Amino acid sequence: MTEALVVDDSHFMRTVISDILADGGVDVVDTAGNGREAVEAVERLDPDVVTMDVEMPEMDGIEAVEEIMDRHPVPVLMLSALTTEDADATLEAMEKGAVDTFAKPGGTISTELSGHSEELVAAVEDVAAADPTAGHGVEQTASTSGDAVDDEAFVDHPTLLIGASTGGPNVVESILGSLPRAADFRVLVVQHMPAQFTSRFARRLDHASEYDIAEAEDGARIGGGEGLVARGDYHMRVAGYSRGRLRVRLDQNERKHSVRPAIDVTMESAADRVTDPLVAAVLTGMGTDGAAGVEAVKEAGGTTLAQDEETSAVFGIPQRAIETGCVDDVLPADRLTEAITDSIRRSS
Template sequence: MTKALVVDDSHFMRTVISDILENGGVEVIDTAANGKQAVKKVEELDPDVVTMDVEMPEMNGIEAVEAITERHPTPILMLSALTTEDADATLEAMEKGAVDTFAKPGGTISTELSGHSEELVAAVEDVAAADPTAGHDVQQSAPTTSTPAADADYVENPTLLIGASTGGPNVVESILSALPGEAKFRVLIVQHMPDQFTSRFANRLDQTSEYDIKEAADGDRISGGEGLVARGDYHMQVSGYSNGRLRVRLDQSERRHSVRPAIDVTMESAAEHIMDPLVAVVLTGMGTDGADGIRAVKDAGGSTFAQDEATSAVFGIPERAIETGCVDEVLPADRLTEAITDSIRRST
């Protein structure tokens, strides 16, 4: 049975979360009212997973995540309110070592959370299965490039498709931050993440990369050097492509693999509409989303890559894609940007 430590400064929320987890088959071995208590109890009790509030007295969630990651690495799920401030703080906590996030519906203290019991239990179980050091390590590794970008000769009009879930934000950021602007990719990113978080995630990618990245809106068009992050709770489909510009459509059609946005939806539609060079990469995460998309890109003549098990917080998504036989290379996180750019270099 999964053992959890519940951390929240609200006694009410600690009770609600604990009851939900216990009813879902997760053993809550203790609770903590602030980050300082959490750090001490993680070292004493060695839980399988920690649910971590963001705003707390004495030591907040970001500080607690950093301390736990340094002293006693443990999978951490951030429980965040649906606010801009909490979204920014949660992304920072994930940079410090948290594995994933779960949005508390209705705000910081709300009985609405009980209506999402199954989703919360599933998120806790997914994070408990993660390697707590894999997603953090990639932030410490500078991605490599084999040749200075200025000397490279790239094919025209390439499109890069990136799919990720649990543990993915840090890896996505590491890839984008090292992606040479001269390659002029059109970039489409599907990161399983709650609505309200995807816009903040897009902003972070925009700030740390040479590419102009934003959260996708229905009907958006992008050209080389630009990218879109699929909006939370919306599938992002490539609906048109002409003269190096692609257009996307957002919709809330049926979930695939129980998720929306789905990696497969974006990759399959890109393979259908884009005739120019395609590159697809699937990263850390739980589940099977992305396998069909990788197959579609490969069938369309594109290049395909998957993150390796050693650097994946959760190896589910890459493993399922690899099992299709349609992945060209399986690589550690800090070698993916190099492989992506090499795949679009002109042959000499």
């Protein structure tokens, strides 16, 4: 049975979360009212997973995650209110080592959480299965093949497709943060993430990267040096492609693999529409989403890459893609940008 530590400064929320988890078969071994208590409880109890509030007295969730990762790493699921401040703080906590996030419906003191019991229990179980140290603090290895990077080094009009879930934000950020602007990719990112977080995630990627990254809007068009992050709760399809510019459409059609946005939707539509070079990378995460997309990209003549097991917080998505036989290379997180870049380098 999964053992969980519940951390929240509200006694009411600790009770609600604990009851939901207990009813779902999770053993709540203790609760804590602030980050400092959480750090001490983690060292004392070694739980399988921690649910962590963001805003707390004495030590907040960000500081607590950093302390836990330094002293006694265990998987942490951030429980965040649907506010801009909490979204930013949660992404920072994930940068410090938290594995994933779950949005509290209805605010910090959520009376609506009981209506999302199954989703919360599933999220806790998924995070409990993660390696809390995999991919943490990823720094990309610079490409050493070829001569100096310049506008003539790469093929024309390449498109990069990235799909990720649990544990993915840090890896996505590390890839885009080191992606050379001269490669002139059109970038599409599908990260399984609550709707309230994708705009903030896109902003983080934009700041970290030489590329202009934004949250996708219906009908958005991008060219070289630009990228879109699929909006939470919307599939992102490539609807058109002409002269190096692609157009996306968003929809709320049926979930695929129980998720929306789905990696497969974006990758399959890109494989169908884009006539210039395609590169697809599937990263850490739970489930099977991305496998069919990788097959489609490979069949379209594109390059396909998967993150390796050692650096994946959860190896589900990469493993399912690898099992299709359509993945060209399996690499640690810190070598993915090099492989992406080399795949579109012109032959000498």
